[in-house]
Amino acid sequence: EVQLVESGGGLVQPGGSLRLSCAASGFTFSTYAMIWVRQTPGRGLEWVSGVSASGDSTYYADSVKGRFTISRDNSKNTFHLQMNSLRVEDTAMYYCTKELWQNHVPQGPFDHWGQGTLVTVSA
């Protein structure tokens, strides 16, 4: 059974940093791209960042480019989102998701989702 478990969310002040992690199991992690998607009540679902199966290619939404860094460790079946220079508008539930197709560009469809980790950016 595929499982994705996020961690690392919390309350942080504007300008601060957080590192989200996602632990994956139940599939051959090293052959699937992985993606972070966030959700806010006002803005719905928003694709944030994706990383290829090998980790060589990364993709970012314009809203986080230059502030967030995605990475993965295929030896530990985990991937991460380092979030720097956080803004109030980054407040959201962050989901880690798995690409449906093996060795595909991390652009969906996303066939498995974690339960999410809440990030709150507030003074």
Next chain:
Amino acid sequence: QSTLTQPASVSGSPGQSITISCTITSSDIAGYNYVSWYQQHPGKAPRLIIFDVTNRPSGVSDRFSGFKSDNTASLTISGLQAEDEAEYYCSSALFGSTFFGGGTSLTVL
């Protein structure tokens, strides 16, 4: 402006069929069949129910079907059931970027 536009809400009675539209305003992605649909119940993570316009993942009821014509995709739910009451999102993608519609709230009367 949103790249994928959905109605804010739709409703239907049990047993009826409803259709949710998703208008793709970007010509860059309208020509591709990378349309997916996700169902989300309150407090839960989204769930993939349709991918590549018409395909259902294993375990998804055949009451869910997808279609696309030109720049408009649609999700039809037939034989509405109370459990179908949820938020539905369309999604499309190109060159490593993914876009979501604003979501449609389905109420089963």
